[in-house]
Structures are given as C-alpha cells and as structure tokens.
Amino acid sequence: MTGTQIDRAAPVAGAGAAPLLRTEKLTMRFGGLTALNDVSIAVPAGEIRAIIGPNGAGKSTFFNCVTGVLQPSAGRILFADEDIAGLPPNLISRKAIARSYQITNILPGATVLENVRIAAQSRHHNWSMLRHHRAYRDVIDKSHAVLASVGLDGEADELAVNLSHGAQRNLEIAIALATEPKLLCLDEPTAGMSVAETHASVELIRRIAANLTILIVEHDMEVVMGLAQTITVLHYGEVLAEGTPAQIQANPRVQEVYLKT
Ligand SMILES: Nc1ncnc2c1ncn2[C@@H]1O[C@H](COP(=O)(O)OP(=O)(O)OP(=O)(O)O)[C@@H](O)[C@H]1O
Ligand SMILES: [Mg+2]
Structure with missing residues (x-):
C-alpha cells in the first residue's frame, strides 16, 4: 500500500x-x-x-x-x-447497518406504506407479533413516522411504482431508516x-x-x-x-x- x-x-x-x-x-x-x-x-x-x-x-x-x-x-x-x-x-x-442501492430497490407493486412496513417489521424479526394487534399498530405508526421524516407520508397509500423517480429514491431511504x-x-x-x-x-x-x-x-x-x-x-x-x-x-x-x- x-x-x-x-x-x-x-x-x-x-x-x-x-x-x-x-x-x-x-x-x-x-x-x-x-x-x-x-x-x-x-x-x-x-x-x-x-x-x-x-x-x-x-x-x-x-x-x-x-x-x-x-x-x-x-x-x-x-x-x-x-x-x-x-x-x-x-x-x-x-x-x-442499512443501505440504499445504486439501482432503485423497492417493491413497485406494493404501496409506499407497505414498502416501509416490511422493513420496519424485519427489525423486530418476531413474526408472531403480527397476531398481536398493538404490536402491529406500533409498526404501522413507526412506518408513518419514517415516511413523514422523508416527506412521503402523504403518499403512504400510493403504489410505489407511481412515485416520481426522486420520490422513489427517498422511499428507499425511508426503507433503510425503518430498520433503525x-x-x-x-x-x-x-x-x-x-x-x-x-x-x-x-x-x-x-x-x-x-x-x-x-x-x-x-x-x-x-x-x-x-x-x-x-x-x-x-x-x-x-x-x-x-x-x-x-x-x-x-x-x-x-x-x-x-x-x-
Ligand atoms: N460481482 C462482481 N463480479 C466481478 N467483478 C465485479 C463485481 N462487482 C464489481 N466488479 C468489478 O469491480 C470493479 C469495481 O466495481 P464497483 O462497482 O465497485 O465500482 P464503482 O466505484 O461503484 O463504479 P461506479 O461509479 O461506476 O458505480 C469494477 O471493475 C467492476 O467491474
Ligand atoms: Mg458503483
């Protein structure tokens, strides 16, 4: 070297x-x-x-x-x-440790909220929590908060594919942030x-x-x-x-x- x-x-x-x-x-x-x-x-x-x-x-x-x-x-x-x-x-x-990719890496057919929710859930890696209503609500609330932090909460119910390119890149950041x-x-x-x-x-x-x-x-x-x-x-x-x-x-x-x- x-x-x-x-x-x-x-x-x-x-x-x-x-x-x-x-x-x-x-x-x-x-x-x-x-x-x-x-x-x-x-x-x-x-x-x-x-x-x-x-x-x-x-x-x-x-x-x-x-x-x-x-x-x-x-x-x-x-x-x-x-x-x-x-x-x-x-x-x-x-x-x-989280990352975003050089090529956008979102689930285009899922909603903006779903994209973030899946990532937020992976943080807890306890699938039984899905049966627990309150834990599920916590994940949803957290997902909304993460979306708000990147300015995308207004688009929560939109399909990811319908976002502009810039918004998709920000969604990727939200997905990364959801893993804390x-x-x-x-x-x-x-x-x-x-x-x-x-x-x-x-x-x-x-x-x-x-x-x-x-x-x-x-x-x-x-x-x-x-x-x-x-x-x-x-x-x-x-x-x-x-x-x-x-x-x-x-x-x-x-x-x-x-x-x-
Ligand atoms: N999976 C792989 N298999 C074989 N070669 C690879 C692989 N990934 C990267 N390379 C090679 O390693 C070198 C570094 O690639 P890398 O993608 O890290 O560059 P980069 O700095 O990110 O470039 P860019 O600015 O174009 O994105 C390149 O020569 C590339 O072709
Ligand atoms: Mg590169």
Whole structure:
C-alpha cells in the first residue's frame, strides 16, 4: 500500500469520536481483478463521509462488503469494534447497518406504506407479533413516522411504482431508516434526479444525519462538497486521498484522476 500518497484530514467535527466503522486492509478480488486493495478507513460516529472516485474505483464494492452482499477476500470490517466481515446481509442489518442501492430497490407493486412496513417489521424479526394487534399498530405508526421524516407520508397509500423517480429514491431511504440503522450507506442517492429533487435530497440527508453516521457514494460534486465532513477518494481500489472537501478539491492527484473535467 502506498501510504505516502494519502493526505490525512485535519481534525474535523466528529473526528474526536471513536470510529463507528473501521476497515483494516479490506481487499476484494474478483478472479484476477482486485476491486479493493488494502482499504483502511475509519469513520467516526456522527460523520457524513463521502466516498468518491472514477467509475469502477470500487465504491459499490466497498458498500457490498460492509453490508454483507459480498464476502471480502481479506481484511477486517469493524463496526463498533466488532468484526462483521463475511456476515450475511440479514445479520449485518441486525447490527444496525442499512443501505440504499445504486439501482432503485423497492417493491413497485406494493404501496409506499407497505414498502416501509416490511422493513420496519424485519427489525423486530418476531413474526408472531403480527397476531398481536398493538404490536402491529406500533409498526404501522413507526412506518408513518419514517415516511413523514422523508416527506412521503402523504403518499403512504400510493403504489410505489407511481412515485416520481426522486420520490422513489427517498422511499428507499425511508426503507433503510425503518430498520433503525446507526450506519446508513447511500449509493448515488441523487443519480437521475432533477436539480430540484437533488436539492431536496441534500436537505433530507442533512436532516436525517443528525442521528446517524452516513457513508455516501456520489458523483455529483456539489452534493458531495455540500454534505461531507470528510471525503475518501478511491482509485483502482485503493485510497488515493482523504481529507476535508477543501483539501480534496485542492489535491492535484485527485484533480488529475477524477475532478478534472
Ligand atoms: N460481482 C462482481 N463480479 C466481478 N467483478 C465485479 C463485481 N462487482 C464489481 N466488479 C468489478 O469491480 C470493479 C469495481 O466495481 P464497483 O462497482 O465497485 O465500482 P464503482 O466505484 O461503484 O463504479 P461506479 O461509479 O461506476 O458505480 C469494477 O471493475 C467492476 O467491474
Ligand atoms: Mg458503483
């Protein structure tokens, strides 16, 4: 690993907090392709951390390892000091890690409320509760509250397929929030959104970040620079740089491989 190339961030808000998520030499190989190579990062609790980099840099692969979709080839993933590398997605979800996908991942034929209710219920993983009217009401109430937090409660009875693209992406965030995460991983949450939808999404992410640690993969630099406290730049599966938005914007290596237009 080329440690000398990494620009470490100056202290930022939240940097004093213990890391909620830490990877140590996280490596993911697909046959002969090394999609992640010795990636070691530490994300303090409460931070919004952006992961940026060119197409194919390994950003989604990083999320897939952290959320159990992929089993890493090597390295450790410590969440609140517990190694979760290789655990299946359902167990990782119970550890309070949630994500949204690069491609929208909702149940289009179900209502908006149903989409969130299913996620809220999975948190309790006790199916007998469905027979208990009060427990069921609690889940419904919670689902409405989560929908309200993303501005979708007015659409609760609408079929998800009928929502605008922007509203569907926000529904995905609601589904993730319904599992009561401590860490939320958002993969290109504003992809395909209009300018107005993007601005609304940034506001939404900022609002929910008050009680969460957020990892965000995003190509829209305005979104990244406006939201992130710290940015990690991946390039060919390695950490090329890490720092505040200002440090990353001023970094010649980052400009060369990514920010240059
Ligand atoms: N399941 C897989 N099997 C084989 N190769 C994969 C798999 N997933 C990702 N890759 C490869 O690993 C590399 C990193 O892919 P990844 O999807 O993580 O990139 P990314 O940074 O998210 O890119 P983008 O900005 O385009 O979304 C790419 O070369 C990709 O083709
Ligand atoms: Mg990706």
